[in-house]
Amino acid sequence: MSIKIALAGNPNCGKTTLFNALTGSNQFVGNWPGVTVEKKEGKLKGHKDVIIMDLPGIYSLSPYTLEEVVARNYLIGERPDAILNIVDGTNIERNLYLSTQLMELGIPVIMAVNMMDIVEKSGDKIHINKLSEKLGCEVVEISALKGTGIQKAAEKAVAIANQKNNKPPVHKFAAEVESVLDSIEDKLGNDVPEEQKRFFAIKLLEKDEKIQSQMKRVPDVTEEITRIERELDDDTESIITNERYVYISSIIDQCLTRSMKNKLTISDKIDRIVTNRFLALPIFAAVMFIVYYASVTTVGSWATDWVNDSLFGDEMNLFGLQLPGIPVMAESFLTAIGCADWLQGLLVNGIIAGVGAVLGFVPQMLVLFIFLAFLESCGYMARVAFIMDRVFRKFGLSGKSFIPMLIGSGCGVPGIMASRTIENDRDRKMTIMTTTFIPCGAKLPIIALIAGALFDGASWVAPSAYFVGIAAIICSGIILKKTRMFAGDPAPFVMELPAYHMPTVGNVLRSMWERGWSFIKKAGTIILLSTIVVWFASYFGWVDGQFRMLEAMELDHSILAKLGSTISWLFIPLGWGNWKSAVAALTGLVAKENVVGTFGILYGFAEVAEDGSEIWGTLAGSMTAVAAYSFLVFNLLCAPCFAAMGAIKREMNNTRWFWFAVGYQTLLAYIVALCVYQVGTLITTGSFGFFTVVAFALIAGFIYLLVRPEKAKSESKVKLTSIAGAK
Known part of the structure; x- marks a missing residue:
């Protein structure tokens, strides 16, 4: 029978570092049943029958946060054989509060005092034997980062778990x-x-x-x-x-x-600069510029360009050898063996193109994840959340919401995944719903297309797209916080600011791979399947009563064209009610950059540049400038690509919440695009009609939602204890 050992401790006490050191690659990562809090378990190295559960970092066993609910439910319901309580030796007094609660559970406890190397360096002295005597449980010294003492702690936990009828002493109150x-x-x-x-x-x-x-x-x-x-x-x-x-x-x-020294620590000296009221934001901007310059513009961009243009392009250079790209090789092979046209199209344009669309993002993401893992592990990201909390709190969001939105400017998928660092469930859900309003890299081709085709490359179009996204986030925060589901102040901002330290290469690479592999598995499968469906709907249809594969000039008869014609009337009030624009917006749900490619195919261009420069003239003749900007706004704010929607579904972990998020995004996009077109047309042409009245009514309602008073807090409390059982 296997032995279960739970790792419990405060956030940033070194618990995850210890877990990684004890389990190595024998880890299983998922979500706790019914909630979005990450669940990690693994087998202790050298012990196939010992399972270690890494509980969420918590400050107490009172059910105030989702993490506390999860940890407490596990400890009470599952009753592990032993608890390995990790305590931060540099702040031992605060950490002992949770320790007193853990000992009251009646489960054998081993206390591991972590960061002893830092404690000794500071001149402080923790009397381990005295601490063990007073607490009534065994105490060991460890340094999870350096790996000292961790095996001894694990062995003692296994030993105490094997002892039957072992009831640890409990401290006495008054x-x-x-x-x-x-x-x-x-x-x-x-x-x-x-x-x-x-x-x-x-x-x-x-x-x-x-x-x-x-x-x-x-x-x-x-x-x-x-x-x-x-x-x-x-x-x-x-x-x-x-x-x-x-x-x-x-x-x-x-x-x-305690040491008699009163001098500032290195971390204190650094914080005097990086959290300074005036210097904090410029320093953060500089750090993020370097991160994105390396991951998106230089190193990551080089790797992504090689994957897109070489590996999945026409020709690739591999160790000095000029080889055809994967699509070319696959097409040549399938032609040589006499593969049917429809099957060849499915494999090359559907499956290989779908895989390429996913893998093209991966290099940039891995480089970005390495930087973010380093910043998180060294302790800087905790300071960023602290800095931004002062700004975001005014709009009903937590400072931790800023990080997902920042990451989402590169790609919405990792941005949504980054929301799991937000402890408060309401703030997390709101962040997930609004993160994709920030234009990601995949939306840049749409911005370039509209700016070039309809606005003669005007420099204001791209910045305005970001202002629209930021305005949508701010307004959503204000409006949603006044609803029953999200009402109440943001959760009190409590975050441990750990001492700065140099992360280990293993931990950084492990964090990078966990995030990257999660994207490949979850987002990759969704976008792959959806690409196959879109390919089939684009290249098959009815001609002269016969269902068959279509030629390039017969796309008006495709399933996708029929679907576009069916829904195009919905977009008439938005100014682009033709089936081609409707289909382009629809295929943008697969991947936003598909919008430009779809226009290219539908307007008779087999291949187009990233900004769609070949079709600028044709597109300019099919819609007005105001309609084009309405089209741009709709695609910026509406439901994101399938990959991002898959990430939303995973992080929400609740079907109703997922559809609410997607529905809210799409409805907001429709309303804003309608108002842009109707008011813009009134200003530019003087045209006034029924939908102009609707637009002004919507604007009035929107303003009312922004300025109306908040509901009484007593009416809007959300019991976090009920979330643990949500399905």
Whole structure:
């Protein structure tokens, strides 16, 4: 029978570094059932029967955040054989709060005091033996980053897990509180196992609704609660919290000897510059410029260009050898063996093109992920969230929302995936819904096409696209925060600012690969399948009553053309109600850069440049400048590509929330595009009609939603405890 060991600790205590060191490549990454919090488990090196579970970083077992709900549900419901509690030695007093709660669970605990190398360097001294004696559990020194002491900690956890009937000692509260807890434990009777009575008694005294709802028969503890609150003149939750800190304070002086040095640490000196009120934003802009210059413009761009233009192009240079690209080789091979035209088209234009569309993004993403992993591991990204919180909080978002939006300017998929760093579920969902409003790299060809074809390459078009995206995010934040689903202030911004340190190469590469592989698996399959479907719908149709594969000049008869004609009337109020524009917007759901390629095919050009310069004249003759800008706005704000939608589905982990997000994005895009066209046409031509009235009514309603007062907070509370059971 396998042994389960749970890793528990505060955020940034080194827990994940320890997990990676103990499990190596024997890891399984997914999501906890029903929630979007990442679930990691692995097998201990050299022990096939020992499973290590990496719990989310939490500050307590009170169910205030999604991570705390997940961790507590696992510890109470699954009952691991032992807990390896990782404590940050540089801030041991704060870390011990969670430790006191873990020991109350009745599960054997081994405490691993991490970052001991930093503690020693600072001149502080932690008396491990004294700490072990006071806490009543075994304590070991480790440095997860350097790998010292970690094997000893793991072996002790395995050893204590193998000991049967091992009930660790529990710290004592004040006499008045102990008396009440004893009374509640007696009332629990046989409803709760003996080793769990202490934890349940404390949670009942704290009026924990989650624990009460889990019990079949809740004992009547009202009298005890009333008595202790009257005696100590405070509510019971505050009493318990205070008692924990009193207990920690009573032992910390005996277990920790602080250095008499008062000089600033290196991290403090760096933070005086990078978090400075005036220098913080310029420094951050410079750092991100370097990151994107390397990952998007130079190194990543070179790799991506080679994949797109060489590997999946006509000819590639491989170690000095000139070889045909994969599509050319595949086409030559299929022609040589006499493959049917339809099957050849499916394999070359459908499957290989679909794979190429996915792999073309991967090099840039991997380079970007390396930089982001480095910035996260060294501690800088925590400072960025702190800096941006002051700005974003004014619009109902957390400072942590800025990072996904920044990453989303390169590609929406990693931007959406980055939202998992946001602890608050409402803020996370709002960030997922709004991140793709920022124009990603795939939308740049659409911007270039509209700017060149209709605005003579005007320099204001591209910046205006970014301003539209930013305005959509700000307005969405203000409006959504006033609805029942998102109402309330952003969660209090609590983030540990870890000491700066140099990340290990292994951890950076592992983080990069986990993110990159997740993109390839999830987004790749979706965009591959959708490309095949679009290929089939584009090249097959009915001609003279016969269903067959179409020639290039017969695309008006394709399934896609019929579908475009069916839905094109929807876009008449937006100024581009012809089937070709409707189909182009539709294929943009597969990949936004498909919009330019679709126009090229539908207007008779087999291949077009990235900015579609060949079709500028034709497109300019088919729609007005105002209609073109309406088309641009719609494609910027509407539901993103299938790859990004797949990422939204995965991160939301809830079908209803996924459709709500996609529906909101599309509806907002439609409304804004309609207003742009109708008001723009009124200004440029003086034309006034029914939809002009509709546009002004929508603008009035939009302004009302922006300025209306917020609902009372009592009406808008969302119970995070209920989210854990969402399906």
